[in-house]
Amino acid sequence: MEFKGSILIKLLLLLQLSILCLSQQQDFDFFYLVQQWPGSFCDSKKSCCYPTTGKPAADFGIHGLWPNYKDGTYPSNCDPNSPFEKSEISDLTSSLQKNWPTLACPSGDGIQFWTHEWEKHGTCSESSLKQHDYFETTLNLKQKSNLLEALTSAG
Numbered sequence: 028m029e030f031k032g033s034i035l036i037k038l039l040l041l042l043q044l045s046i047l048c049l050s051q052q053q054d055f056d057f058f059y060l061v062q063q064w065p066g067s068f069c070d071s072k073k074s075c076c077y078p079t080t081g082k083p084a085a086d087f088g089i090h091g092l093w094p095n096y097k098d099g100t101y102p103s104n105c106d107p108n109s110p111f112e113k114s115e116i117s118d119l120t121s122s123l124q125k126n127w128p129t130l131a132c133p134s135g136d137g138i139q140f141w142t143h144e145w146e147k148h149g150t151c152s153e154s155s156l157k158q159h160d161y162f163e164t165t166l167n168l169k170q171k172s173n174l175l176e177a178l179t180s181a182g
Contacts, residue, residue, distance in 0.1 A: 055094035
């Protein structure tokens with residue numbers, strides 16, 4: 028049983044640190060898909076506020092999709108001429124509110140959080156993913172690496 032648990036732990040770590048490799052020319056080596064558990068996040072912060080859309084489900088939520096280099100560093104704030112455009116993701120808003128909720132205070136609808144994530148991390152992925160694709164890809168990766176389902180299956 029210990030051997031099976033060891034493999035499962037490694038699998039979960041791989042899922043948590045999901046790497047998306049792209050065949051196109053890019054200015055980074057890989058992506059980290061970063062997820063967070065709302066209860067733990069709120070327990071570790073001095074202030075935590077649920078989104079204006081309501082309390083998140085008891086599930087891992089997206090924190091971000093972050094381009095990284097193999098040496099452990101990462102690019103950030105790569106293109107100040109590519110601001111977040113809410114209209115670019117209007118078809119994804121409902122799914123983003125469910126899967127990528129903000130827990131920052133004061134309460135918000137997610138726009139400020141997604142703006143931060145796009146401007147800090149997303150603009151560094153523009154060689155591969157434009158704004159809509161960045162958010163849609165992140166949502167798809169979360170669905171494919173269903174951490175809660177993997178942990179539940181493991182008991």
